[in-house]
Amino acid sequence: MQQLKPLTLRRNFSWTFTGHLVYAASQWGMLVLLAKLGSPEMVGQFTLGLAVTAPVIMFSNLQLRQIQATDAKGEYVFSDYLGLRLIATALALLIIAGITLNAGYRWETSLVVLAIALAKAFESISDVFYGLIQQHERMDRIAIALMIKGPLSLLLLGIGVSLTGSVVGGAIGLAVAWGLVLFGWDIRNGRLILNNSSQGREREDLLVADAEPENSQNPLYPRWEGKTLGKLVLLALxxxxxxxxxxxxxxxxxxxxxxxxxxxxxxxxxxxxxxxxxxxxxxxxxxxxxxxxxxxxxxxxxxxxxxxxxxxxxxxxxxxxxxxxxxxxxxxxxxxxxxxxxxxxxxxxxxxxxxxxxxxxxxxxxxxxxxxxxxxxxxxxxxxxxxxxxxxxxxxxxxxxxxxxxxxxxxxxxxxxxxxxxxxxxxxxxxxxxxxxxxx
Structure with a gap:
């Protein structure tokens, strides 16, 4: 089994700065690409999708990553954070769909908003894995994810716009890119962190009596225990x-x-x-x-x-x-x-x-x-x-x-x-x- 030891503060900072630099440059590159390949209207559709989805997603995220990363006493297990994030993300998607259908946007603009909402949903689930990784001081894993996600997003958005001549294709490409990073990198690293965490295994053993059988066997499964989720919501709201x-x-x-x-x-x-x-x-x-x-x-x-x-x-x-x-x-x-x-x-x-x-x-x-x-x-x-x-x-x-x-x-x-x-x-x-x- 691969062993993951915490990195020093200096190395974590270096990785974080590099990852965010590459990701921010790629995000800006998406706007430049839309401006060069398309029109200001296309840039407007794309940024409107981001503007409509961002506040809803930010609220539904409840800053769980920061709470999770600073949960030094282990008051909650990863399954609790994942369970709450999945519920909140599903509700966020429903709210965004309702806003979009009632806002009177053109059908093409509405499709852009919904495609970006799907991409944001993948990003939200990735974020809870990043909280786990950050808690164990392996910011290199998050930085690598950002360095993969940024250029891949730029590539697939460009391909989508080129093939369809529409921002809808680009937004779908963005959702595909973020989904690939979630399932191909983030979940894999989350599993690796949990397997290497003796604290996580001990905490899981303490909860065996209360958890569902599959939860006790796999800490990657979401856990929906009403009282625990209620306390977590009150803390994060x-x-x-x-x-x-x-x-x-x-x-x-x-x-x-x-x-x-x-x-x-x-x-x-x-x-x-x-x-x-x-x-x-x-x-x-x-x-x-x-x-x-x-x-x-x-x-x-x-x-x-x-x-x-x-x-x-x-x-x-x-x-x-x-x-x-x-x-x-x-x-x-x-x-x-x-x-x-x-x-x-x-x-x-x-x-x-x-x-x-x-x-x-x-x-x-x-x-x-x-x-x-x-x-x-x-x-x-x-x-x-x-x-x-x-x-x-x-x-x-x-x-x-x-x-x-x-x-x-x-x-x-x-x-x-x-x-x-x-x-x-x-x-x-x-x-x-x-x-x-x-x-x-």
């Missing part, structure tokens, strides 16, 4: 709401663009806005790496070290944001022409506004890491509820009169609200820490 709000905050402008301006304008907006992800490729790994150290400083009452590290992170966010705005203003038209088509380059002003929103978001991300390190979890729901509400009101107000530029301005306003709220909470956390230090 607040995180599910937060993730849905985060997704809605990003996607609400897209809903208004599709409704007021059509799929073509949505395609142009989505293709340009994806360039905001470039800075996140630096911000996200850096924030994840710095969070444990921020948490140690805060727990130790070291306000000076906490504040110094946070200021460095915020400074990096400001420099990245300012650099993005500068590039968009100086060379935005040339960049958009090179990456997409001349018709996208006509919206260089949109590119600049989106980079402003991105820069504010980079700083907010680091402040969010500080809030998490200080264990300020309860403020997350009102924070993102306020940001999402602001995004909706600003989109309703600005998009009908200013078009896609109004959508970008709405994102800027929402990002500013999040930044101010996050700054206030972080300032309070630092003040409380310093006061505690003085009293001690």
């Amino acid at each position: 607040p995180l599910g709401w937060v993730m849905m709000l985060i997704s809605l905050n990003t996607n609400i402008p897209r809903y208004f663009i599709e409704r007021y301006l059509g799929e073509r304008e949505l395609g142009i907006f989505s293709a340009i806005s994806y360039l905001m992800v470039a800075g996140n490729m630096v911000v996200s790994p850096l924030a994840q790496s710095a969070s444990p150290r921020l948490a140690k400083y805060y727990a130790a009452g070291n306000s000076t070290a906490f504040r110094t590290l946070l200021l460095k992170l915020v400074g990096i966010g400001l420099m990245l944001g300012a650099g993005g705005v500068f590039v968009a203003v100086v060379a935005g038209r040339e960049i958009l022409t090179l990456l997409y088509k001349p018709e996208y380059a006509e919206r260089a002003d949109l590119f600049a506004w989106l980079m402003v929103a991105a820069g504010i978001g980079y700083v907010s991300s680091f402040l969010g890491s500080a809030m998490t390190a200080a264990r300020y979890f309860l403020v997350l729901m009102p924070l993102f509820a306020l940001a999402t509400g602001t995004s909706a009101i600003a989109s309703l107000w600005l998009i009908p009169t200013q078009g896609v530029r109004g959508a970008a301005i709405a994102l800027v306003i929402s990002a500013l609200i999040q930044l101010v709220f996050s700054f206030g909470v972080t300032y309070h956390a630092i003040y409380k820490l310093r006061r505690g230090s003085y009293e001690t």
Whole structure:
């Protein structure tokens, strides 16, 4: 039997960064491919499918992966997480189907949404296996999955679009790619992890008396025990709401663009806005790496070290944001022409506004890491509820009169609200820490 030992923190970080870099590049490549092979309308259909499915799937995921990965005491077994994920994913598919059938989309657009929903369902099931793998500190297995999934998705989406001349074929190709990764790699690695986990085997033995016979023989089987699933839902539900709000905050402008301006304008907006992800490729790994150290400083009452590290992170966010705005203003038209088509380059002003929103978001991300390190979890729901509400009101107000530029301005306003709220909470956390230090 192959033995899997946990990797060091450095190696896990390296694998995670590489995997996410390849996957993000492949996702962006899908938009470029659609823009080059097709039209802005096709890009709009594809991104609308992502925008409709994402909030529902994010909520149904309930952040089980994070709960699972940090379940150091083994309160739940993998079968519990898998059982809940399968139920929630099935409900999510039904909800997405209901939304699609009642939204009045064209039949082709509806098929795109449903095909992407199927792909997202495969991804959700993969995600619960990633939680198991992350719990056992083998991020290389997840990174390899992403490095397979990204290029394979790009390949099959391109083949689907080329063969059918439609985004429907591309979305079906995407679903096939994610299904192949789930059944060909993720489940196999989950089985390997469980077979190598003495803790998992001991935990399984303790549950033999309560589990179904097949569950006791195969830990990969889902387990549906009502009381256990109820406790797990109550634990995860607040995180599910937060993730849905985060997704809605990003996607609400897209809903208004599709409704007021059509799929073509949505395609142009989505293709340009994806360039905001470039800075996140630096911000996200850096924030994840710095969070444990921020948490140690805060727990130790070291306000000076906490504040110094946070200021460095915020400074990096400001420099990245300012650099993005500068590039968009100086060379935005040339960049958009090179990456997409001349018709996208006509919206260089949109590119600049989106980079402003991105820069504010980079700083907010680091402040969010500080809030998490200080264990300020309860403020997350009102924070993102306020940001999402602001995004909706600003989109309703600005998009009908200013078009896609109004959508970008709405994102800027929402990002500013999040930044101010996050700054206030972080300032309070630092003040409380310093006061505690003085009293001690």
